[in-house]
Amino acid sequence: LESSHEEQNAMESDFLDWLRKQLSSAAHFPLGLSDDAALLPQCPGDRLVITTDMLMDGVDFEIERCDVQRAGRKSLAVNLSDLAAMAARPVAALISLALPRRAGRHLAEELYRGILSLADEFDVVIAGGDTNSWDGPLAISITAIGTVSEHGPLLRSGAQVGDTILVTGTLGGSILGKHFDFQPRVNEALLLSECYTLHAGMDISDGLSLDLARLARESRCGAVLEIPEIPVSTAAQQLAASSNDGRTALDHALADGEDFELLLAVPPAEAERLLADQPLKVQISPIGHFIEPLGLWQSTGDGALSPLSAQGYEHPL
């Protein structure tokens, strides 16, 4: 607004100068920081996918109590995890910041250091962004772009009755640290989609049971979980042991958000081959299969099924 424009100092170009120095790869993306929009790379034969996630102080982290670089890293990592969910290769990201007025410049630099460390690791080019200060808390909005080859995109809607449910890694308790430091399963998704037939997939961001129910619904089938097969994390066990809320480690594995592991629907014979190969550094576990009756189910051991309630994080509105 008019009055505030007049009061403000011309620090923007100074910060952009700093940022340009950090972006060693900016030469490959010449328009992002000098023009009103950035040109996307042309990848003949590949198709582009795009995703966006906004992270907020007090919701996704407590900026006063956490390592700012870890918060910056996380804000890009959740977007890369969404690209992994589509078996897409990350290409570029745009970074928008709403910075608390007093913390501004230093906070922006620390966030970018965290963002850029992960961007470098996955060859993600920062193609632009919008850096602002305001009287509100920190908000970080990132949009990420990736390419899918002829093997992709991996969708939520492709699971077929009889498919095996596979999951990477271990689940639950990410609040103890993994929600910051998780490795987006980009390389894992690319390798699996190249070497195996995958019918459907997504990343587990809001909890295994809730996200599996969503995948099954998009595929118009149901899903059965073999409860004893669910890979419960050490963090889930620690959380259950240290808290009096009555939730077991399994409860955490079923319902905790921010695991950022891959959830896949794979034809049974292909799943057997994949499980025998174990082609990733991270473990892959079979945790159930898809069935015709809609909804989420658990196997009770004697071959019978009982309904399982889908629990996890739903964005409130």
Next chain:
Amino acid sequence: LESSHEEQNAMESDFLDWLRKQLSSAAHFPLGLSDDAALLPQCPGDRLVITTDMLMDGVDFEIERCDVQRAGRKSLAVNLSDLAAMAARPVAALISLALPRRAGRHLAEELYRGILSLADEFDVVIAGGDTNSWDGPLAISITAIGTVSEHGPLLRSGAQVGDTILVTGTLGGSILGKHFDFQPRVNEALLLSECYTLHAGMDISDGLSLDLARLARESRCGAVLEIPEIPVSTAAQQLAASSNDGRTALDHALADGEDFELLLAVPPAEAERLLADQPLKVQISPIGHFIEPLGLWQSTGDGALSPLSAQGYEHPL
């Protein structure tokens, strides 16, 4: 964070159901609202450009005092203006919202109504987004994607010594209403870039003198403004008349942000042809030319030049 996840109600899918109903064109973009990322359309021969802008309560509008739909419309319009600046045709947008917790659902719907009215007007498909609630004020982050034909993209860096500086519309005083209701110059930019040789261009978002100085710097030349030729808006005159701050209508035209008009560098003969044609519904005015000496200058009438200070809105950090 863990505890807040547990407390929150499952209203997300309800809002997404509402949103899907509003998005009549969603069928053309099937993955945006059901998968982790959206597939971008393939436009053989065209190249994609991308831009992002974040608008915040208390900075870009006062949400308690304004029409919420106008704020929503503005948040998309500023992004479309950035695409117009590149002579790009808008294709898709992703919408991320940080909503104050209590106002949530109703505010989200009103914002979307404003966004969608403009999206429909420019055939922009909503390809995805991220809707959140928090304890902070409203923030809206939009990423827009466009295509450029063989005529584009229009860059800031192409102005040549001798080029005429052209501007659409009238300048200054947008705080009186235009900063909400401006028409992004998308169709104007597409028509001009198709029918005329344009060397460089941008949209005026932070004030004529500041943005012209930026364009000249990117083009490694200087710019001279013919002060009497600057098209001063009625709003700038009203603002000067009603305020005691000593700023003239011309001051407002030179330094007020959020005009969202096109600023162009056009070879002189081509500029003459364009000005004779006046091919747009909105007026186009010649306001100066580019010269070799770097910096921003004003013509003093007798052929001499004096330095002009670049004033406008710079994002503080």
